[in-house]
Amino acid sequence: MVSEEQFNKEEFAVLLQQAKGNRSINNFANETGVSAAHISRFLRQMIASPPTPETISKFAAKAHNEVTYKDLMVAAGHIAKNEATDEDQKNIDERESPINLRMQRDELERRFKQVILADLYESPFKWSVEKSEERLRFPDMILNIDNEGYTRWYLEFMPVNPERRHFSFMNSNHLYGQIATFELKETDKFTIVVNDKKAYEFFFKRAPISLRANIYIMLIDLELGKILKEEMLSSYRID
CATH class of the missing domain: 3.40.1350 (Trna Endonuclease; Chain: A, domain 1)
Incomplete structure (x- = not known):
């Protein structure tokens, strides 16, 4: 189980905003099947616990700006950077943090x-x-x-x-x-x-x-x- 300390709310919010791209929250919600209110709370960093892998999968399936499932999973704390494969780690490092x-x-x-x-x-x-x-x-x-x-x-x-x-x-x-x-x-x-x-x-x-x-x-x-x-x-x- 992911602890709240492992969940980087700020990084996840920035990644989710990038994944949403130019779409409105309502449009993103309609495309992903995740409620607009739920998405809004993640964007405003109002939820202490990370989204489930199932929810992350929905976000990743409709993500823009090259945001990947693994990016979101790492920010959510479901996957640690040191648990990723060498190739995955290389991709994460090359992409840099969403804040940067x-x-x-x-x-x-x-x-x-x-x-x-x-x-x-x-x-x-x-x-x-x-x-x-x-x-x-x-x-x-x-x-x-x-x-x-x-x-x-x-x-x-x-x-x-x-x-x-x-x-x-x-x-x-x-x-x-x-x-x-x-x-x-x-x-x-x-x-x-x-x-x-x-x-x-x-x-x-x-x-x-x-x-x-x-x-x-x-x-x-x-x-x-x-x-x-x-x-x-x-x-x-x-x-």
Whole structure:
């Protein structure tokens, strides 16, 4: 039996949030068959005892962002790192802790904003950053602008760690799902920002065909600190 001391609530909560990805708690609950209230309590670290292997299996089956069954089992305390095979241990070490991954993502997003702002300071049009509520994490950046008929510019960052060079293509479908529930006008511009050429090219293969929105894809270079290119994926259409 796993003791409460072996259950790393914080690490499990971070992993579960990664596994949930961009889905709402209710959507994740519907897909996994685990109640939304139960998932919410794990995310808020309100449950002292770890989930059962059966519940973890349900989470892992629908997990995003490469979160695995073994990752969740280790965080829950059902499997100790020193009990894993050499190959399993190598995979766990290479993936690093979810807390470190979150910190890396936060740092990448900070650098994304620096690149965008640096470009804006050189732009000829008027703009201002709109401060959003801290709890609202979508999209990552909102600007009031006066450029090419657009008055508002929404930017969503999809960073790829340069050391890992991996982009979770499944995220594109969920991003489009989020955009579909977001009210966008003809004068609004929505840009997906990536720092990986393969991710940039992938969006053209999976461009939205049913979204009524001006959606763009932007490629930035974090090392050079500049925007490389930006192209339209879909345009706002009036029925």
